Amino acid sequence: MAGVRGQGHGLRVYAVLYLVFLYAPIVLLPIFAFNDSTIIAFPLSGFTTQWFVELADVPALHSAVLTSLKIAVITALISTLLGICAARAATRYRFPAKAGIMGVIMVPLVLPEIIVAVSLLVVFLQIGLELSSLTVILGHVLICTPFCIAILNGSFQSLDVSLEEAAVDLGESGWGAFRLVILPLVMPGIVASLLIAFTISMDEFIIAFFLSGSDPTLPVYLWGQLRFPQRLPVVMALGTILVVASILIIILAEWFRRRGVAKRGGSDSGGFL
Amino acid sequence: MKDSARGLALVSPTALYALAMLVAPMAAIVLFSFWTQDYLTLDTTLTFDNYREAVTDPIYGQLMVRSLYISGIVTAVTVVLAFPIAYYISFHVAPERKALWIFLVTIPFWTSYLIRVFLWKVILGFNGVLNTSLLGLGIIDAPLTFILYNLNAVVITLAHAFAPFAILPIFVVLERIDRSLLEAAQDLGETALTTFWRVTLPLAMPGVIAAVLIVFIPTVGDYITPRLVGGPGGLMIANMIQTQFLRLNNAPMGATLAVLAMVCVTVIALVFLWLNRRFLRGRN
Numbered sequence: 287m288a289g290v291r292g293q294g295h296g297l298r299v300y301a302v303l304y305l306v307f308l309y310a311p312i313v314l315l316p317i318f319a320f321n322d323s324t325i326i327a328f329p330l331s332g333f334t335t336q337w338f339v340e341l342a343d344v345p346a347l348h349s350a351v352l353t354s355l356k357i358a359v360i361t362a363l364i365s366t367l368l369g370i371c372a373a374r375a376a377t378r379y380r381f382p383a384k385a386g387i388m389g390v391i392m393v394p395l396v397l398p399e400i401i402v403a404v405s406l407l408v409v410f411l412q413i414g415l416e417l418s419s420l421t422v423i424l425g426h427v428l429i430c431t432p433f434c435i436a437i438l439n440g441s442f443q444s445l446d447v448s449l450e451e452a453a454v455d456l457g458e459s460g461w462g463a464f465r466l467v468i469l470p471l472v473m474p475g476i477v478a479s480l481l482i483a484f485t486i487s488m489d490e491f492i493i494a495f496f497l498s499g500s501d502p503t504l505p506v507y508l509w510g511q512l513r514f515p516q517r518l519p520v521v522m523a524l525g526t527i528l529v530v531a532s533i534l535i536i537i538l539a540e541w542f543r544r545r546g547v548a549k550r551g552g553s554d555s556g557g558f559l
Numbered sequence: 560m561k562d563s564a565r566g567l568a569l570v571s572p573t574a575l576y577a578l579a580m581l582v583a584p585m586a587a588i589v590l591f592s593f594w595t596q597d598y599l600t601l602d603t604t605l606t607f608d609n610y611r612e613a614v615t616d617p618i619y620g621q622l623m624v625r626s627l628y629i630s631g632i633v634t635a636v637t638v639v640l641a642f643p644i645a646y647y648i649s650f651h652v653a654p655e656r657k658a659l660w661i662f663l664v665t666i667p668f669w670t671s672y673l674i675r676v677f678l679w680k681v682i683l684g685f686n687g688v689l690n691t692s693l694l695g696l697g698i699i700d701a702p703l704t705f706i707l708y709n710l711n712a713v714v715i716t717l718a719h720a721f722a723p724f725a726i727l728p729i730f731v732v733l734e735r736i737d738r739s740l741l742e743a744a745q746d747l748g749e750t751a752l753t754t755f756w757r758v759t760l761p762l763a764m765p766g767v768i769a770a771v772l773i774v775f776i777p778t779v780g781d782y783i784t785p786r787l788v789g790g791p792g793g794l795m796i797a798n799m800i801q802t803q804f805l806r807l808n809n810a811p812m813g814a815t816l817a818v819l820a821m822v823c824v825t826v827i828a829l830v831f832l833w834l835n836r837r838f839l840r841g842r843n
Contacts, residue, residue: 294647297647300644301643301644311674312674312678325686326681326687326688327691328688368576371573372573372574374569375573376570379566379569381570390577398776399777399782400817404588408591427580428576431577489671492783496801496804505671505673521677528670532670533670536669540662
């Protein structure tokens, strides 16, 4: 077995290098956000929190943050609700054309976002729907729902049908059994789904770029700032806050997901997707 | 109510949403591609003019070929780099730590794509992090210029962005491989290398194929990366679609390019699946 161990060692070195490659950009981000220079390069010139302070007095940024938060919260709620319906239907029932229907619902997962964006743009302009936060929400719900379904499928799949049957035998209605037995068991999955959809919507750029009209979201605002070299340190500071927030939310979502797995007595085999 | 009726009723809100926001808009864009627009007036007579222009004007063909070419390279690089990671996590990481590793690999994916691409621009630039560091360390005498505003930069950035999409499907398939098959192969005299080549790899092929398609399809339509790090020689079809829609006010031409991009991707994906099936059958 020496060969296998040696192979494992080589792979381990490779895996660590790969993680360095994966994390390089988001590790450099805070380094430059706190660097006292408008030029983004090494060597570093000193520590400053000036760029973060500057963020406080940009009204356009604040309204973009509020717009994004509003869109992300509503998107998370709707796409999780749609996700619950689809995941429950797919794991509990057999129905005609199931693979086809689920396939269509999951397509946005691999479709280039620009295709989603332009096709929605064409339709909204034709039916005379003015571009606003609403149109962004409609697009975000479409791309977030497949992620919600992927997470919720995991929660619903590991449920024991006999639990529900027992509740019905004891006199609960179908809805009562769902609310009292199923819902508490899948709750951690639902929370994870809400958090993931929130994060995707918060970070999404292309659909918002095409559909946000005169209310820019945070990424659209950020895109506008990238053109001005003197704004770059402030962009780095803003990016740092965004990335830290995303990572915290994702860790929280993962924690909920694992708690859900433990609650249903399953064993954990991997991440979200 | 019958099970099938219940299932259909339950899935219908989500299905109807997909119908209204995905299927109908897709149909609309196909219809649009047969219309024409002169500044702000839309001419709804059906015509192949846009398609004729898209095929005859070399700029569109060039962008399309370049997009497919870049995506092809990105896909190959991403999947080849990702396979050893998926293999390492599946075969060499203790079972209780696998979830942690998968989580570590996926975290960067959940942070802002825009910010990550922008950071690559900062890293790879003429006065960027990489060049200033290498110059400072005395490893190079002049800044490297082949890493930003060209195809290489697009490939590096996209390979980084799509890493988890390649790792996860391969990992899932590797996890399902019955370990006793590998032991049996070794008992029958295969070496570690031939076991990998003749047992592990063929069994892992479905995951590799899923990874190839999941990386290839969305990267063809990527907008941010070519725009930020591609320079003039690294622009792709999505940039032209955006220009047609938002700058030139020629939505029908943009729609035509979008339809052509989807058709190309679909055809390539189907040919790839067909070749792979033939390849697997040939081995048996």
